[in-house]
Amino acid sequence: MKKFFSTALARGLFWQLIGTLVGAGLVTGIRVLMGLSATDKFFFTEPAWVLGGFFGVLFFLAGNGSVSDWFKWARGIETPEHHEEQYTGWEKYLNVSLDHKVIGIQYTVTALLLICVGGLFALIFRTELAQSQLQFLKVDMKLFGQNGPELYNTLMSLHGMIMIVSILLGVAGIMNYVVPLLLGARDMAFPRLNAFSYWIAVPAAVLLLMSLVLGGFGTGWTGYPPLSARAPVGVQMFFLGVFTAGWSSILGALNVIVTVVRMRSKGMTAMRMPIFVWASVATSIIAMTATQLIGLSFQLVMFQRLFGMGFFDPAKGGNPVLFQHLFWFYSHPAVYVFVLPGLGVISELLPVFARKPLFGYRWVAMSSMGIALVGFLVWAHHMFTSGMNEYLRLPFMYSTLLVAIPTGVKFFSWVATIWKGKLTYPAAMLFVLGGIISFLLGGLTGPPNATVSVDLHLHDTYFIVGHFHDTIFGGFVFPFFAALYYWFPKATGRRMNEFWGKVHFWLMTPSFFVLTLGMMRIGLLGMRRRIVDYDPALNFDSTHLVLTIAGYLIGLAVLIFIINFFYSISHGEKAEGNVWNSRSPEWQVPSPMPTHNYDQPFEVVGEPYDYGLAGSKYVEFAKPEKSKNK
Amino acid sequence: MIHTQDKSSALGQGVLIFVYLTILTALEFFIAITFKSVSILIVVAVIKAALVMYYYMHIYKLNENSDDDTHSYAYKTGTNRLGLWLFLLSDTFVFAGLMAARINLLGFTRPPLNQLLGLAVTAVLLLSSFFMNRGETSMAHGDTKGFLNNIVITFFLGLGFLIGVVAVEWRLAAAEGLVASFGNPANGPMGGVFYIMTGMHAFHVFTGLIFLFVVWNNARKNIYSAEQHWGVEAVAVYWHFVDLVWIFFYPALYLIGKLIV
Numbered sequence: 001m002k003k004f005f006s007t008a009l010a011r012g013l014f015w016q017l018i019g020t021l022v023g024a025g026l027v028t029g030i031r032v033l034m035g036l037s038a039t040d041k042f043f044f045t046e047p048a049w050v051l052g053g054f055f056g057v058l059f060f061l062a063g064n065g066s067v068s069d070w071f072k073w074a075r076g077i078e079t080p081e082h083h084e085e086q087y088t089g090w091e092k093y094l095n096v097s098l099d100h101k102v103i104g105i106q107y108t109v110t111a112l113l114l115i116c117v118g119g120l121f122a123l124i125f126r127t128e129l130a131q132s133q134l135q136f137l138k139v140d141m142k143l144f145g146q147n148g149p150e151l152y153n154t155l156m157s158l159h160g161m162i163m164i165v166s167i168l169l170g171v172a173g174i175m176n177y178v179v180p181l182l183l184g185a186r187d188m189a190f191p192r193l194n195a196f197s198y199w200i201a202v203p204a205a206v207l208l209l210m211s212l213v214l215g216g217f218g219t220g221w222t223g224y225p226p227l228s229a230r231a232p233v234g235v236q237m238f239f240l241g242v243f244t245a246g247w248s249s250i251l252g253a254l255n256v257i258v259t260v261v262r263m264r265s266k267g268m269t270a271m272r273m274p275i276f277v278w279a280s281v282a283t284s285i286i287a288m289t290a291t292q293l294i295g296l297s298f299q300l301v302m303f304q305r306l307f308g309m310g311f312f313d314p315a316k317g318g319n320p321v322l323f324q325h326l327f328w329f330y331s332h333p334a335v336y337v338f339v340l341p342g343l344g345v346i347s348e349l350l351p352v353f354a355r356k357p358l359f360g361y362r363w364v365a366m367s368s369m370g371i372a373l374v375g376f377l378v379w380a381h382h383m384f385t386s387g388m389n390e391y392l393r394l395p396f397m398y399s400t401l402l403v404a405i406p407t408g409v410k411f412f413s414w415v416a417t418i419w420k421g422k423l424t425y426p427a428a429m430l431f432v433l434g435g436i437i438s439f440l441l442g443g444l445t446g447p448p449n450a451t452v453s454v455d456l457h458l459h460d461t462y463f464i465v466g467h468f469h470d471t472i473f474g475g476f477v478f479p480f481f482a483a484l485y486y487w488f489p490k491a492t493g494r495r496m497n498e499f500w501g502k503v504h505f506w507l508m509t510p511s512f513f514v515l516t517l518g519m520m521r522i523g524l525l526g527m528r529r530r531i532v533d534y535d536p537a538l539n540f541d542s543t544h545l546v547l548t549i550a551g552y553l554i555g556l557a558v559l560i561f562i563i564n565f566f567y568s569i570s571h572g573e574k575a576e577g578n579v580w581n582s583r584s585p586e587w588q589v590p591s592p593m594p595t596h597n598y599d600q601p602f603e604v605v606g607e608p609y610d611y612g613l614a615g616s617k618y619v620e621f622a623k624p625e626k627s628k629n630k
Numbered sequence: 631m632i633h634t635q636d637k638s639s640a641l642g643q644g645v646l647i648f649v650y651l652t653i654l655t656a657l658e659f660f661i662a663i664t665f666k667s668v669s670i671l672i673v674v675a676v677i678k679a680a681l682v683m684y685y686y687m688h689i690y691k692l693n694e695n696s697d698d699d700t701h702s703y704a705y706k707t708g709t710n711r712l713g714l715w716l717f718l719l720s721d722t723f724v725f726a727g728l729m730a731a732r733i734n735l736l737g738f739t740r741p742p743l744n745q746l747l748g749l750a751v752t753a754v755l756l757l758s759s760f761f762m763n764r765g766e767t768s769m770a771h772g773d774t775k776g777f778l779n780n781i782v783i784t785f786f787l788g789l790g791f792l793i794g795v796v797a798v799e800w801r802l803a804a805a806e807g808l809v810a811s812f813g814n815p816a817n818g819p820m821g822g823v824f825y826i827m828t829g830m831h832a833f834h835v836f837t838g839l840i841f842l843f844v845v846w847n848n849a850r851k852n853i854y855s856a857e858q859h860w861g862v863e864a865v866a867v868y869w870h871f872v873d874l875v876w877i878f879f880y881p882a883l884y885l886i887g888k889l890i891v
Contacts, residue, residue: 292721316819322734
């Protein structure tokens with residue numbers, strides 16, 4: 001216990017508390033001097049909470065030591081490029097480390113933790129939805145200053161944003177762990193920035209959870225004004241949390257791009273990079289640039305609330321639709337941030353388990369970039385019913401339909417890769433296939449939403465909810481699990497339990513399809529999203545009950561996974577060799593990966609996915625005693 | 631570090647570019663008060679931006695990656711340079727978003743601001759960029775003393791800009807009825823847009839001043855040399871970027887559109 005309190009995590013959280021109190025106290029003091037009210041419903045006033053939340057983040061980072069090297073540099077003191085690892089075992093993961101593998105695992109475990117929190121919120125409101133009328137989130141209850149329906153709204157909104165942050169961290173986790181290994185780099189290009197990107201996400205998650213207890217907010221994760229301009233103070237913590245998490249995403253993405261451009265091993269030309277690297281670059285381009293716009297849009301609402309600058313207040317000449325444009329300029333491309341790495345994982349793993357070359361490597365590589373590019377041009381398809389200028393609908397409809405082309409390229413490549421392959425079905429492969437099917441369902445339900453005439457009816461129904469859960473599960477959750485099963489031996493030297501992995505898959509997948517298809521069914525019949533109750537006369541009760549049961553089964557499956565994951569770290573079957581018989585460089589060396597990655601640099605001498613071609617080779621390690629030409 | 635120019639010609643180039651930028655800024659002002667053509671103003675701003683990016687920020691250095699040894703200072707500087715430029719690209723999206731908000735909310739109108747004061751602060755920032763360039767050139771040729779002198783001038787010009795905007799301009803604007811909370815209904819959304827645009831830019835100037843202080847302080851300890859001065863280069867590029875943003879914000883706030891009061 002004493003050890004825990006001296007970790008960077010515990011110190012950071014302690015300093016975040018201090019920072020929050022300092023910031024809030026500062027504003028309160030100034031308010032008292034100015035003769036304004038010092039306290040409010042949630043003890044501090046809103047400006048005090050905002051500065052407190054902001055100071056909390058700064059204090060966290062200064063207090064846990066993730067910025068200390070930069071302060072030394074600013075004072076002209078040099079530091080070694082890499083610090084020797086001071087800790088072993090679990091302590092390594094709760095302290096500031098510059099090793100990309102440690103940071104990757106920190107990201108991944110944090111993402112799993114947040115998935116559990118977000119999933120728990122979903123189960124709470126799913127339980128309420130199992131029957132029409134209000135069962136336990138009643139109007140007369142009061143929790144955190146919210147009555148039942150208000151609490152429902154908060155949980156529903158937080159489910160959205162916590163899952164999004166969790167996905168961003170999960171994506172960053174896999175990219176952090178895998179990309180330098182695939183490139184043959186010793187670390188990311190900027191190890192300190194990498195650690196900073198991770199650690200800034202921790203106070204961000206705390207801020208998001210703080211919004212729950214500070215009155216919550218009923219706006220949905222989109223935070224549209226004017227509703228968000230009137231919500232309780234919790235919405236400010238939500239904005240601040242997203243803003244902070246956004247910096248994690250921006251800086252992490254920047255690091256990935258620079259790493260890929262500058263740190264590839266010898267012979268790895270652009271067209272010999274693994275597909276996952278291509279996908280990481282594509283996703284990072286979006287995350288690095290567009291994320292600024294969600295930060296800006298939320299910041300403008302924060303200022304509107306704090307200083308009365310009515311950017312989005314029509315009574316003051318502002319324009320609420322402007323917020324939606326700024327917001328969706330990030331938040332649509334954001335879904336490609338979520339899915340592109342996952343689709344990259346599918347393309348990466350499929351050839352390994354099909355023992356066949358990836359079909360159409362160049363096209364798949366370019367399709368990731370194509371999706372990223374087109375993704376910047378489609379944002380207003382979320383706004384067909386918003387009252388924006390009508391002439392904008394048509395171009396955005398067509399640009400959205402255009403996304404189907406590069407995505408289709410990926411599907412054809414996968415099908416052609418599976419075709420006549422010698423498939424094996426470990427848990428990782430099952431999740432790859434589950435991801436393909438789920439993403440297909442999500443993909444096919446997309447174009448109807450993109451078509452203006454249909455979208456006007458489907459907008460804000462459960463059809464949309466079913467659609468995006470299919471895309472996000474297919475594009476992120478299934479491939480994320482696949483990646484964890486696949487790269488787990490690389491990180492730990494042990495395998496996750498295959499049997500429980502298969503139970504996880506066969507429990508989660510059917511339940512998930514029941515969930516999303518059921519959502520689409522009642523959505524088509526007129527079930528509105530984001531509401532706590534529905535009319536019993538609609539006859540949705542039985543479907544909602546099935547959806548709730550399916551939701552619980554998914555929760556159970558994820559629980560099985562979590563137990564399997566943590567149990568296997570210390571008790572899993574030993575797997576130190578090339579367990580998947582992969583051609584990828586990281587599997588050519590023993591697991592777990594040593595601290596400084598490869599002892600010998602490797603050279604890329606062939607194509608990455610030529611499985612089954614006799615005598616073909618992807619990488620060749622430099623052997624000091626042997627000559628390089630084989 | 632490969633010197634393509636000797637010191638005096640590099641400094642001479644800086645002067646020449648400064649003269650061009652001054653002429654273009656004067657031209658901008660002249661166009662704005664005479665025939666008010668927005669498209670010409672955009673063209674002039676783009677030319678100014680291109681001059682700053684090429685001659686002051688040395689964007690072409692992104693291509694200079696001849697060094698094969700990945701552990702050398704030169705190679706690491708190349709990596710850092712790419713990282714910095716990507717960060718600036720990311721930052722550009724914030725300013726582009728603010729510009730989009732300005733166009734959406736204000737259209738072809740502009741806030742009631744003193745155009746001469748705008749010209750004055752713009753000139754101060756431009757001049758600070760000129761001295762920043764002189765400072766960086768000095769350091770690239772190993773002249774720490776010249777660097778220190780120029781960086782002090784840059785710092786105080788930057789401080790002058792910050793005071794000019796935040797202490798003088800904001801006060802005058804508030805006196806004109808341009809208040810953040812849109813207390814004057816005749817101004818519409820102008821107050822908020824004006825304060826958030828200048829405020830976000832001023833925040834970047836402020837951080838730039840901190841960075842200037844940091845490199846000035848380190849240069850006094852003689853830790854930079856002609857070969858190894860990435861810190862100086864980074865601050866110079868960042869400082870010119872702040873100038874670059876103002877090249878677009880200045881006409882957007884002071885020059886284009888009709889004045890409605």
